[in-house]
Amino acid sequence: MIRLGRIVVPAATAAVLASGVVACGTDQGSNDRSRPNAPRVNTMTKKLPDTDCTAPAHTGRIARSGYGLRYGHGTMNVSIAPVGGKAQCVQFSKSGSTDPNVPGDAMLFTFTGNRGEGALLEFLAVDLAGGVLPWPPGASARVPGSPITSTVGVSLDGTYFTSNVCTLTVTAANAAVAAGRFDCPNALAQTANPLDPSDDVSYDDPPAGPPPPAAKMSGTFLIKK
Numbered sequence: 001m002i003r004l005g006r007i008v009v010p011a012a013t014a015a016v017l018a019s020g021v022v023a024c025g026t027d028q029g030s031n032d033r034s035r036p037n038a039p040r041v042n043t044m045t046k047k048l049p050d051t052d053c054t055a056p057a058h059t060g061r062i063a064r065s066g067y068g069l070r071y072g073h074g075t076m077n078v079s080i081a082p083v084g085g086k087a088q089c090v091q092f093s094k095s096g097s098t099d100p101n102v103p104g105d106a107m108l109f110t111f112t113g114n115r116g117e118g119a120l121l122e123f124l125a126v127d128l129a130g131g132v133l134p135w136p137p138g139a140s141a142r143v144p145g146s147p148i149t150s151t152v153g154v155s156l157d158g159t160y161f162t163s164n165v166c167t168l169t170v171t172a173a174n175a176a177v178a179a180g181r182f183d184c185p186n187a188l189a190q191t192a193n194p195l196d197p198s199d200d201v202s203y204d205d206p207p208a209g210p211p212p213p214a215a216k217m218s219g220t221f222l223i224k225k
Helices: 011-019 030-034
Strands: 002-004 007-009 046-048 073-082 088-095 106-112 118-124 148-156 159-173 177-190 214-224
Touching: 073 106, 073 118, 073 148, 073 159, 088 118, 106 214, 148 177, 159 214
Parallel strands: none
Antiparallel strands: 002 007, 046 088, 073 088, 073 214, 088 106, 106 118, 118 148, 148 159, 159 177, 177 214
8 A cells, every 4th residue: 555645545556646547538558558648538527317326237247357358438427425415426437548457466447527536446356356366365265246345536526535445346347348336435535636637735744634524435337348
């Protein structure tokens, strides 16, 4: 894990964020991770009816390998319900590299909306394989098809919420399509927004303050080749 100011980010995600993938538009392959100045995807954050965030996820064949997959298009529908606030259902469009694999045996998907808004979803590739290898060391193998622990981050209306203990159920994963449903009962708001490349918040010695507000997040994603 790597700590960016008050944000604790998995090492694999931190490396990709530093390369500019999250901030950039859809590329043509994994080699474009080295292009921090790639153009943004011309997308907008779409407001959706609440039912679009509670609808069942797309289902399909699950190829239990996190390698050799390429996804260039798709969306994430996510409901964000801040504590004491009103829930919103919004949609972001697929962005970033078509290759979801990042160092550290992880899979990372990014989605973009209005300037500084969007989402990221990360989980271990070994979990997609059914947890054939114990992870972390000493843990028992996961039953194929059972929920995966994942990291989800969502930026909306100037606030970035994130949790690294979200529950993810992958409902499709093959060469043509990937889909799933996630649930984050307690995502915390962060001072800085890693999805905004022009974020001016200082990462050095952030001022002390009250505990950050929390939100419940849930939704689905559907991405295609």
